Amino acid sequence: MTTPIEKLTKILHLEAEKYQDRAVFGGLARFADTWLREAGDTWPQAADWVQMVADRLQAYSDLTAPQERAVALQELLRLLQRGPLAVQPRPVAKPQPPVPSPPTPPAEEPGGLNAPLTALQGIGPRQARRLARLGLHSIRDFLFFFPRRYDDFSNLKPINRLEYGEEVTIVANVWDAGTRKTRGGAVLFKAVLSDGTGFIEATWFNQPYLGNRIRQGRQIVVSGKVDEYLGRLCFTSPEWEPLRRELLHTGRLVPVYPLTEGVTGRWLRGLVKRTVDYWTPRLSDHLPSSVREGHGLLDLATALRQIHFPDSHERLQEARRRLAFDELFVFQLGLLRQRYLWRSAPGRQLPIDDETL
Structure with a gap:
């Protein structure tokens, strides 16, 4: 029986002949739903890996240049060759007692949030130089690169x-x-x-x-x-x-980002979406839950998702409120630290001339 990996690999090799997104009816973006269903049933423990492959299938249809599609296909094939993070299809493996261990970040994304943009799928040295003109150098910069307006x-x-x-x-x-x-x-x-x-x-x-x-x-x-x-x-x-389950460029509040030569809004929007979806669940929130609940604030991950791709005008305002609170909060902490340093500095004794008095 053909596994989902073997099935998708054959489709990708067929697509690599002309890069016209015609290897399967409806294109690779439509096949992503089939992949999610079949691979999800086969490897339920590797949901993140299955979703990562589906995201790249959907992003492929947004690429236009044959060179970009060739690079995307090669990265997809490498991802399939590595397999679902060593998770075996059920029911071959016997259940083992869980062993707690920290999650291992993907090999293509070393360095976490401080990793360079070339660690992201779809960004090579040339595109990284173009994004640097927008002040974007790391994955963290990308997450906090907010839209200038919304359509x-x-x-x-x-x-x-x-x-x-x-x-x-x-x-x-x-x-x-x-x-x-x-x-x-x-x-x-x-x-x-x-x-x-x-x-x-x-x-x-x-x-x-x-x-x-x-x-x-x-x-x-x-x-x-x-x-x-x-x-x-x-x-x-x-x-x-x-038409997809989740729309990105239409049918919603669509973010509009600052651009530069060689960077299109459609390409940048898709890249931001994949980065936000993958990295925001891995962010730690510097505000304690008691502070967030006391001021009615969103958690940081939700705020970043809603500031980039808001579900509604109301959610957009909630995200702006949380991020504005962060800016003022950090600014206030800086002022308090300066005051503490000023007060903790030893005073200087000033000599007094009694005759002058």
Whole structure:
């Protein structure tokens, strides 16, 4: 019987022939759900490893350059070769008494939060130099690299209720899609979308690779401002992604980060999401639970997750309140320390001339 690892390895080798995300129907991102179900049943004790592979499968579909996809496939194959952290498929292994031991960090992420960004999957020396221009040098810097604003794409509507000028999200099937060139040589990719209540056209400029990703019959989520052309409503260069259990670029409060040349918002957002998901559960909170409960504050891990990818405006405000409290708290501790050092310093005796008095 073919194991989930053998099945996925064959798919990855097939994908490595052309890097078009067509080795399996719907792409590797859709296959991630199948992997989670089958591998989770086979190795229930290795849930972190199974989820790590699934995250990288979903991230693969967001990559566009063949070179980036080649690197991502090689890292996925190495991860599969190492196996689920030496956990054997059940029911071969006999149950053993638990032996407490500290968790071992993944081999590709030495140094913990102080590790360089090249320890993260998908970041090589070139991308690390680009991120350094944003002041990002370590994993810790990445966790505390907060968005400068948010696009509110949480307003989900059917196509027949769309109005000109509003920012909305739709879930639709691709009715037709294709590329064409303008007289000036620019490449247009157009897709006709339908959700059963109506039709709307979406247009992207100079992105011909979308022809391999937005295909007829595929279900996608589109977010953006409703535009108008020749009296018909349309989308112009909207955000989009395949319909998944958890949306990242659409259908929510979408974080917008500072960028630099060579770093796109979509790529950076996906990288931040994977980093936050993996590292925040491993953070220790410097505030005692009594202080957090007394002031109604979130724990640090939740605050970081909500400041990057808020579930709602209310949760975003709660995260900002916790992180602002931390800044003022540390500042106050610094002032108290300075006062303590000033008071603990020995005084100097000043000579007094009695005649002058």
